[in-house]
Ligand SMILES: Nc1ncnc2c1ncn2[C@@H]1O[C@H](COP(=O)(O)OP(=O)(O)OP(=O)(O)O)[C@@H](O)[C@H]1O
């Protein structure tokens with residue numbers, strides 16, 4: 001029998017809004033028992049530090065290079081993850097001894113798949129020492145070494161959750177609307193096709209923050225009062241990203257922010273919600289078939305304007321749209337759960353990525369193990 005391990009996943013995503021912490025018990029294969037979840041938000045000052053880290057990383061050409069200031073931010077980020085783990089264990093009355101492994105994503109500060117370069121800051125050895133728990137980190141690099149896009153990695157976990165749809169004879173598509181959106185299609189025959197689908201919340205967050213100081217559009221309420229500026233939407237949707245037969249993974253900075261002279265606050269938020277929704281539908285055109293069901297996770301599912309747009313577009317093509325919760329999952333915890341699942345797979349040397357998910361030449365494992 002395969003070993004069942006208790007794992008905690010730690011995700012600091014492209015939205016840079018905080019650390020998601022989730023526990024699962026899993027054999028890294030078909031057995032998954034989902035446990036508690038905790039979101040630990042970053043305060044404004046630290047979000048600014050992470051933005052500074054993106055600037056510091058931009059000129060880098062080697063993934064192990066760390067200018068002194070970037071290294072300082074890396075250690076600060078790692079320390080915050082250690083604190084988040086401790087807070088999680090305390091909150092749910094758990095001892096570190098019952099946790100077999102932490103799956104540590106770190107923070108992506110640069111992602112240039114065309115140059116084979118992806119940089120996540122976060123010191124796995126330091127996190128293992130601080131928490132007393134083994135850590136699997138740096139899970140994207142080996143995929144790139146083998147010709148993959150280095151993203152998305154969550155599809156292996158989506159596939160493991162898709163059993164009930166497969167049993168019902170339905171092709172399902174998981175959509176993660178984070179800072180960037182990505183999707184995972186699982187056909188009725190178990191075939192997996194996945195890729196980044198376009199801008200998610202980042203453009204909306206940048207716009208709303210620039211105009212109001214708020215870090216996002218709560219519930220999509222601001223966009224709900226606006227209208228789509230067609231010329232702006234077209235400009236985004238005509239990006240070369242949506243053309244060609246090879247799906248590329250995205251860096252947070254690949255789509256330029258909307259400029260203040262281009263729209264009113266409300267129209268900008270509405271237009272960018274429309275762009276996020278239409279991007280998913282456009283990219284889904286590269287799937288082998290139209291999914292019966294979309295399962296939407298990530299913070300973007302809480303933007304009612306984006307979701308209304310996406311649901312209308314998907315339903316007009318014959319698909320139904322469920323939130324992760326409607327499908328029996330936790331849309332906030334999904335990525336952190338995935339990182340826990342991937343850490344267990346890494347310990348067992350199982351593949352994390354597949355030709356259908358990142359374009360890697362053959363299924364490959366990945367991740368680096370640090371012990372306390
Ligand atoms: N109540 C809400 N209403 C509207 N939008 C929300 C709400 N809560 C979160 N969001 C959006 O979701 C974002 C965070 O989503 P999520 O945590 O899934 O992203 P991430 O994991 O950082 O990104 P990625 O998946 O690209 O790595 C926020 O930045 C915000 O735009």
Ligand SMILES: CC(=O)N[C@H]1[C@@H]2OC[C@@H](O2)[C@@H](O)[C@@H]1O[C@H](C)C(=O)O
Nearest residue numbers: 014108111151152153154180182335
């Ligand atoms: C390089 C990087 O960090 N990419 C992220 C980003 O955020 C969403 C999308 O772009 C996805 O490709 C990926 O994260 C998820 C968790 C993944 O790898 O599955």
